[in-house]
Amino acid sequence: MAINHGFHATMTARPGKGDELIELLLNAPSLPNEDCVVFLVGRSAGNSDIVHVTEGWTSQEAHSTFFASEEAKALVAKLQPLLAGESQYVDEIPVGGKAAF
Numbered sequence: 001m002a003i004n005h006g007f008h009a010t011m012t013a014r015p016g017k018g019d020e021l022i023e024l025l026l027n028a029p030s031l032p033n034e035d036c037v038v039f040l041v042g043r044s045a046g047n048s049d050i051v052h053v054t055e056g057w058t059s060q061e062a063h064s065t066f067f068a069s070e071e072a073k074a075l076v077a078k079l080q081p082l083l084a085g086e087s088q089y090v091d092e093i094p095v096g097g098k099a100a101f
Contacts, residue, residue: 001037001058002058003037003038003056003057003058003093003094003095004057004058004059004060004093005056005057005058005059005060005062005063005093006038006054006055006056006057006091006092006093006094007054007055007089007090007091007092008052008053008054008089008090008092009052009053009054009055009087009088009089009090010050010051010052010087010088011050011051011052011053011079011083011087012049012050012051012083012084012085012087013049013050013051013082013083013084014049014082014083014084015049015084016049017049017082018043018048018049018050018051019048020082021049021051021079021082021083022041022043022051024075024078024079024082025041025051025053025079026041028075029069029071029072029075030055030066030072033066035057035058035059035062035063035066036055036056036057036062036063036066037056037057037058037094038054038055038056038094038099039053039054039055039056040053040054040055040099041053042054049084054092054094056093056094
């Protein structure tokens with residue numbers, strides 16, 4: 001499946017809330033969405049409250065449609081109180097590689 005839209009986000013959790021943030025992200029409703037082709041969550045090796053997310057979607061429209069859904073809005077509402085500030089986003093289109101867990 002082709003990836004035509006994606007981004008990399010860096011989020012900083014409130015002190016001690018990194019694990020809770022990661023737990024919510026790893027149970028995100030986008031994971032079973034067929035248009036979400038890449039969804040990777042990682043954390044900084046030096047600061048466990050800094051969390052990185054890389055997403056790849058079949059299209060920008062699919063991503064926008066998903067984030068307009070009630071499921072996505074509910075996730076964002078749960079994430080917001082855990083964050084120490086604004087998340088940073090960089091447009092990115094994954095083009096290849098490997099993720100094996």
